[in-house]
Amino acid sequence: MIALSHVTKAFGPKQVLTGVDLVVPKGQSMVVIGGSGTGKSVLLKCILGLVQPDQGLITLDGQDVRTAEREAFLARFGMLFQGGALFDSLRVWENVAFRLLRGPLKRPKAEARAIAVEKLRRVGLTPETADLFPAELSGGMQKRVGLARAIAAQPEIIFFDEPTTGLDPIMAGVINDLIREIVTEMGATAITITHDMSSVRAIADRVAMLHDGVIQWTGPVAEMDNAPDPYLQQFIHGRAEGPIAAIR
């Protein structure tokens, strides 16, 4: 279980998170929604320790993430970045098998490659893709390679940062289905950041809406449409009129 309690973060004068309280139960798929620039990515980076929160407590299975042994802590996570964040200088299979080629999870090269090819197949890419470089792939293929890399070491917790941004609706649907299948199949805890409502409905067990630096609403996805929160309703229906200012 991941728990955030009164987490705050400012960048200079800009207060991004003003007191986030959020619990993500083990094995659940939580989708965090919210407008652009509301701090959704910062939230994920705070959990991973890529950004240090100014105040508050973040725990993983009851342990303060700041006191966890870093390598063992990170080994529990997989992350799909918004732009893929694939390493340009490495071939696709080396990107996917990155963790399996070095460090405590190191395997023989042939075995690491076989696992990478299997993970690529899992995300709908052919073995021929394995020897290409990331620059030779389309945006959708890069996302899928990023997804394969995120799941390659069978992590307990997976973060997806804007998994469908920049993709056509069909490819976005493919990625959504893949994420849902993989999370269910692996029994992983997942946090997904998106403002794509079709992704929310496809991926989420629970939804949290981040607005003005706090969790404005959280609950099961089934309750989202009927929730009385005006901020949530404006956001999910994409209305220009409402409590959320259109110009931010």
Place this chain on the structure above:
Amino acid sequence: MTGFLAALGRPVLAVLAAFGRVALYAVQTLASLVRPPFYTREFLAALLHVGWLSLPVVGLTAIFTGGALALQIYAGGQRFNAEAVVPQIVAIGMVRELGPVLVGLMIAARVTSSIAAEIATMKVTEQIDALVTLSTNPLKYLTVPRVLAGTLTVPLLVAVGDIIGIMGGFLVATGQLGFNKATYIQNTLDFLESADVVSSLIKGAVFGCIATLIGCYHGMASGRGAMGVGQATKTAVAAASILILAANFLLTSVMFGS
């Protein structure tokens, strides 16, 4: 008056803070060097990039500099009937000063810029964050192999540059200025001391370390977007060039000042 002092103090403090950050980064790099893991593949790639692929630019810079130096010394020496000293001065000039400095500056132009741009792009595209989430320390994975490769290969490049520079002087002196080939080589060998060569190699190691470390530092400290990458690259090359020239002065003062 207070405003003037504040305006004067701000850039001084900024420069001192920047020096402090670079020094801390250097200490962290040094500490990472002696702690596992060590990324051999990245180190070998850096050796190739910093060393082998820099050979053409180093060779061309050195041969033209050596040739021009021979012409200048001959023309200047003629004024007081000392044109015969061309082999000795070309040798000492190339090995003690021009070889290390020019190679250092060429490495700053070629290697520092590419390292800074590459790492800055990795930062902007979240590849550095991805490394962290894949349980890999970016300092160990990106900085240590490059700095070690720079420190080890630039002295070799300097040695090659020294030899090619002397050859440039030799070609001009024997082909254009009428020097005897055997005498030229003999004079060069007789005049050069092992201390000259050692100083050249030490300078090469220091300049290689500076060039790669500064490239990595500015890449890691890059701002956002294409402008951030451009700014990081520009600042890295300027800082590395200035630091190389300053280090050259310090090393020359220490090794030859007395």
